[in-house]
Amino acid sequence: xxxxxxxxxxxxxxxxxxxxxxxxxxxxxxxxxxxxxxxxxxxxxxxxxxxxxxxxxxxxxxxxxxxxxxxxxxxxxxxxxxxxxxxxxxxxxxxxxxxxxxxxxxxxxxxxxxxxxxxxxxxxxxxxxxxxxxxxxxxxxxxxxxxxxxxxxxxxxxxxxxxxxxxxxxxxxxxxxxxxxxxxxxxxxxxxxxxxxxxxxxxxxxxxxxxxxxxxxxxxxxxxxxxxxxxxxxxxxxxxxxxxxxxxxxxxxxxxxxxxxxxxxxxxxxxxxxxxxxxxxxxxxxxxxxxxxxxxxxxxxxxxxxxxxxxxxxxxxxxxxxxxxxxxxxxxxxxxxxxxxxxxxxxxxxxxxxxxxxxxxxxxxxxxxxxxxxxxxxxxxxxxxxxxxxxxxxxxxxxxxxxxxxxxxxxxxxxxxxxxxxxxxxxxxxxxxxxxxxxxxxxxxxxxxxxxxxxxxxxxxxxxxxxxxxxxxxxxxxxxxxx
Amino acid sequence: xxxxxxxxxxxxxxxxxxxxxxxxxxxxxxxxxxxxxxxxxxxxxxxxxxxxxxxxxxxxxxxxxxxxxxxxxxxxxxxxxxxxxxxxxxxxxxxxxxxxxxxxxxxxxxxxxxxxxxxxxxxxxxxxxxxxxxxxxxxxxxxxxxxxxxxxxxxxxxxxxxxxxxxxxxxxxxxxxxxxxxxxxxxxxxxxxxxxxxxxxxxxxxxxxxxxxxxxxxxxxxxxxxxxxxxxxxxxxxxxxxxxxxxxxxxxxxxxxxxxxxxxxxxxxxxxxxxxxxxxxxxxxxxxxxxxxxxxxxxxxxxxxxxxxxxxxxxxxxxxxxxxxxxxxxxxxxxxxxxxxxxxxxxxxxxxxxxxxxxxxxxxxxxxxxxxxxxxxxxxxxxxxxxxxxxxxxxxxxxxxxxxxxxxxxxxxxxxxxxxxxxxxxxxxxxxxxxxxxxxxxxxxxxxxxxxxxxxxxxxxxxxxxxxxxxxxxxxxxxxxxx
Numbered sequence: 001x002x003x004x005x006x007x008x009x010x011x012x013x014x015x016x017x018x019x020x021x022x023x024x025x026x027x028x029x030x031x032x033x034x035x036x037x038x039x040x041x042x043x044x045x046x047x048x049x050x051x052x053x054x055x056x057x058x059x060x061x062x063x064x065x066x067x068x069x070x071x072x073x074x075x076x077x078x079x080x081x082x083x084x085x086x087x088x089x090x091x092x093x094x095x096x097x098x099x100x101x102x103x104x105x106x107x108x109x110x111x112x113x114x115x116x117x118x119x120x121x122x123x124x125x126x127x128x129x130x131x132x133x134x135x136x137x138x139x140x141x142x143x144x145x146x147x148x149x150x151x152x153x154x155x156x157x158x159x160x161x162x163x164x165x166x167x168x169x170x171x172x173x174x175x176x177x178x179x180x181x182x183x184x185x186x187x188x189x190x191x192x193x194x195x196x197x198x199x200x201x202x203x204x205x206x207x208x209x210x211x212x213x214x215x216x217x218x219x220x221x222x223x224x225x226x227x228x229x230x231x232x233x234x235x236x237x238x239x240x241x242x243x244x245x246x247x248x249x250x251x252x253x254x255x256x257x258x259x260x261x262x263x264x265x266x267x268x269x270x271x272x273x274x275x276x277x278x279x280x281x282x283x284x285x286x287x288x289x290x291x292x293x294x295x296x297x298x299x300x301x302x303x304x305x306x307x308x309x310x311x312x313x314x315x316x317x318x319x320x321x322x323x324x325x326x327x328x329x330x331x332x333x334x335x336x337x338x339x340x341x342x343x344x345x346x347x348x349x350x351x352x353x354x355x356x357x358x359x360x361x362x363x364x365x366x367x368x369x370x371x372x373x374x375x376x377x378x379x380x381x382x383x384x385x386x387x388x389x390x391x392x393x394x395x396x397x398x399x400x401x402x403x404x405x406x407x408x409x410x411x412x413x414x415x416x417x418x419x420x421x422x423x424x425x426x427x428x429x430x431x432x433x434x435x436x437x438x439x440x441x442x443x444x445x446x447x448x449x450x451x452x453x454x455x456x457x458x459x460x461x462x463x464x465x466x467x468x469x470x471x472x473x474x475x476x477x478x479x480x481x482x483x
Numbered sequence: 484x485x486x487x488x489x490x491x492x493x494x495x496x497x498x499x500x501x502x503x504x505x506x507x508x509x510x511x512x513x514x515x516x517x518x519x520x521x522x523x524x525x526x527x528x529x530x531x532x533x534x535x536x537x538x539x540x541x542x543x544x545x546x547x548x549x550x551x552x553x554x555x556x557x558x559x560x561x562x563x564x565x566x567x568x569x570x571x572x573x574x575x576x577x578x579x580x581x582x583x584x585x586x587x588x589x590x591x592x593x594x595x596x597x598x599x600x601x602x603x604x605x606x607x608x609x610x611x612x613x614x615x616x617x618x619x620x621x622x623x624x625x626x627x628x629x630x631x632x633x634x635x636x637x638x639x640x641x642x643x644x645x646x647x648x649x650x651x652x653x654x655x656x657x658x659x660x661x662x663x664x665x666x667x668x669x670x671x672x673x674x675x676x677x678x679x680x681x682x683x684x685x686x687x688x689x690x691x692x693x694x695x696x697x698x699x700x701x702x703x704x705x706x707x708x709x710x711x712x713x714x715x716x717x718x719x720x721x722x723x724x725x726x727x728x729x730x731x732x733x734x735x736x737x738x739x740x741x742x743x744x745x746x747x748x749x750x751x752x753x754x755x756x757x758x759x760x761x762x763x764x765x766x767x768x769x770x771x772x773x774x775x776x777x778x779x780x781x782x783x784x785x786x787x788x789x790x791x792x793x794x795x796x797x798x799x800x801x802x803x804x805x806x807x808x809x810x811x812x813x814x815x816x817x818x819x820x821x822x823x824x825x826x827x828x829x830x831x832x833x834x835x836x837x838x839x840x841x842x843x844x845x846x847x848x849x850x851x852x853x854x855x856x857x858x859x860x861x862x863x864x865x866x867x868x869x870x871x872x873x874x875x876x877x878x879x880x881x882x883x884x885x886x887x888x889x890x891x892x893x894x895x896x897x898x899x900x901x902x903x904x905x906x907x908x909x910x911x912x913x914x915x916x917x918x919x920x921x922x923x924x925x926x927x928x929x930x931x932x933x934x935x936x937x938x939x940x941x942x943x944x945x946x947x948x949x950x951x952x953x954x955x956x957x958x959x960x961x962x963x964x965x966x
Binding site: 251 | 637663673675681684690721725733784837908910911913914915920935938941954955
């Protein structure tokens with residue numbers, strides 16, 4: 001008599017029979033890239049990586065895994081920054097083969113895409129129809145829309161267009177028991193019961209697996225103007241932002257912040273970046289005005305606004321891009337900063353937000369507290385200032401041992417997150433919680449709010465099969481493994 | 484030996500002891516207004532109306548009622564149109580005394596208000612700070628913000644600013660067991676776990692009681708232009724809308740639609756309304772352009788756009804308001820339509836939405852189907868065209884018995900909602916579900932989505948104490964009593 005096959009072999013056989021053997025990956029080398037994330041802070045394990053090609057196949061996989069008691073992690077482009085997509089055993093469900101644009105309607109101003117469509121492909125499809133899909137961030141060439149929605153991604157267009165969730169009209173979601181919720185509507189108003197889409201957007205695959213979405217499109221900007229300004233302080237940046245917001249209203253499409261140290265390292269390491277202003281300043285802002293109105297003149301508006309700001313002593317110096325190439329060069333100063341910081345050694349990172357009015361206080365208080373905690377530490381708080389969202393990253397002291405520095409991660413988390421919490425901010429602004437902030441969220445979250453989150457998780461995924469141990473841990477999961 | 488007091492007397496004694504006897508209303512005349520809704524379609528019953536003055540008092544009431552097994556209905560201004568606020572026994576919790584503006588920060592561009600603040604008072608507070616709170620609709624002088632959020636209200640500013648949920652940064656909510664979730668943050672980005680606020684917004688008091696909110700404010704428009712145009716058909720209206728949206732982008736702040744019958748009855752019954760165009764047209768649109776940019780010239784934009792549209796045969800005739808008074812007079816043509824329809828006898832109403840591209844098909848198909856179903860019926864589909872949201876109201880045939888006409892409500896629901904469903908629309912666009920559409924929602928909703936809603940209700944309110952029988956009925960509730 002032969003022994004019965006182990007349950008996991010039975011599961012893999014069932015998955016192979018349905019998806020085809022080519023789409024059930026178990027070879028360690030093939031599986032390896034699915035086990036690590038962008039920053040290489042976490043390395044997971046998985047029984048297999050499966051690549052379903054349709055919603056029905058995703059539902060089959062979920063039912064099969066559920067039935068076998070095996071956990072699942074959905075992955076898109078695996079570009080997340082919190083360890084949220086790293087499997088801790090179980091099956092990785094890659095949505096990469098679900099990469100069809102199902103439809104685009106220019107009158108509805110909406111596009112229906114499968115979860116595996118790459119973000120830049122959504123942008124390109126919109127552009128081909130003369131429209132704009134505004135969501136955009138550094139990994140747009142490899143991030144997939146399902147992951148962008150599952151993490152409620154932010155990026156460089158939030159100021160004018162909102163976060164990923166604000167761009168969603170409808171969703172299709174596979175639930176923990178394999179049922180499929182079809183919420184793929186293209187409606188600007190719909191109060192037919194509870195809003196389910198917002199429950200899944202930002203839940204990082206712990207409540208359901210997004211397989212398709214209807215997304216909002218917008219008129220495409222016809223003109224833009226990009227400026228780079230030197231400022232005396234974060235307070236001056238805030239005053240300038242408030243003034244521009246009032247004057248340009250929704251034509252203000254970006255207000256990004258860099259401290260002096262940020263521009264220094266960009267100019268040191270950025271490939272081909274050139275010094276935008278002749279002098280040195282304590283702080284810098286990249287400002288973009290853009291409009292889809294044919295008669296708009298964002299350049300004239302920018303010139304007038306900055307001339308007045310210089311005259312009023314709000315801005316120390318400013319330059320305005322005179323061509324699309326110059327605009328791109330100014331943007332590059334902001335966009336190459338994360339890469340430049342990598343070249344300065346190890347970084348301890350915080351993705352936080354505070355009320356806009358508290359930004360100067362946050363930047364100054366957190367900086368002073370961190371510098372006091374480690375001589376030689378180089379603080380680099382930069383980012384989406386106009387959203388109140390700062391990437392408060394700490395570069396290691398020059399010459400310090402990398403591992404020793406990263407060993408201080410928790411200590412600096414405490415310092416920075418205490419300041420954030422004291423100002424009514426969020427310790428997870430745009431990258432999400434995943435693994436890296438799961439325990440921090442327990443510390444800083446409203447206790448009733450956290451209990452509610454666990455109630456929702458238990459109601460939608462009672463067996464704890466969907467990305468277990470992420471965001472809010474339902475059952476007993478090992479604590480996060482920080483570097 | 485005296486008998487123990489009945490449990491409901493014990494409850495009322497406890498409520499009086501905590502709130503004061505003056506705030507526990509049981510006198511039938513005093514209670515009466517809380518038992519009916521705007522349209523007088525439903526009349527409920529209640530043990531008492533309580534008027535807590537603080538979040539803590541609301542929490543006390545909820546704990547006390549829960550402990551006594553008594554259901555609760557939260558009420559703000561009681562201006563809802565779906566019977567969602569009508570009590571069916573139990574206690575009415577009026578939020579009217581919680582009417583404090585807790586704070587306003589012009590830099591954060593946010594305002595923190597208690598649930599009982601009247602909508603127009605929120606608008607006024609914003610205006611006093613030089614800012615705009617855009618949510619607005621006919622009952623703004625008596626509707627309270629808690630109800631506006633609980634129903635995810637729409638109104639006349641959705642096109643440019645979104646529905647009520649899009650204006651919320653944070654919430655404070657009393658849960659079914661009396662715990663208080665403090666989510667009163669003023670952050671533009673916050674991915675610290677599941678988005679709880681969207682769960683409560685639009686849940687019509689069935690998942691929790693909103694006691695306070697942080698709301699977004701916007702730069703105040705400095706200039707606007709209002710036009711009223713005559714069109715050959717709904718298709719022409721859609722073509723014009725698409726053209727204006729592309730050209731004016733987010734300066735297009737309203738695109739409202741009236742059929743010929745709608746303008747006829749407004750001119751017949753509207754107090755002081757005057758014919759805006761000399762000729763007759765099949766359809767009309769009210770268009771508003773507005774901007775907070777000091778240099779904007781919406782009037783010049785409107786003139787150029789409409790001149791081109793007339794030349795291209797898209798618009799038959801147009802008039803542009805030459806003063807604020809004329810602008811208001813044009814708006815009055817749209818805003819007095821519901822009242823004018825009341826004067827034409829009984830109406831059977833549908834608040835529906837479809838994808839923008841399907842608007843002409845919806846208006847024409849639903850109209851033909853309704854007219855075929857009852858000779859002499861006068862169809863009036865009007866409203867927030869730019870949101871895809873039509874108030875598809877049917878005026879009774881002249882001379883028909885009122886009650887006999889209203890007895891056909893369900894038959895016309897079926898006709899209209901079948902068309903809506905066939906076009907991928909929603910049977911509840913902006914007024915919500917309440918009682919009046921609860922059973923319709925069961926018929927037309929996605930079965931998995933409906934099951935999810937019940938799962939959420941059961942998870943957050945397992946004893947079914949919060950507004951039971953509304954939106955999604957958890958336990959056995961009598962079917963809706965239509966007129």
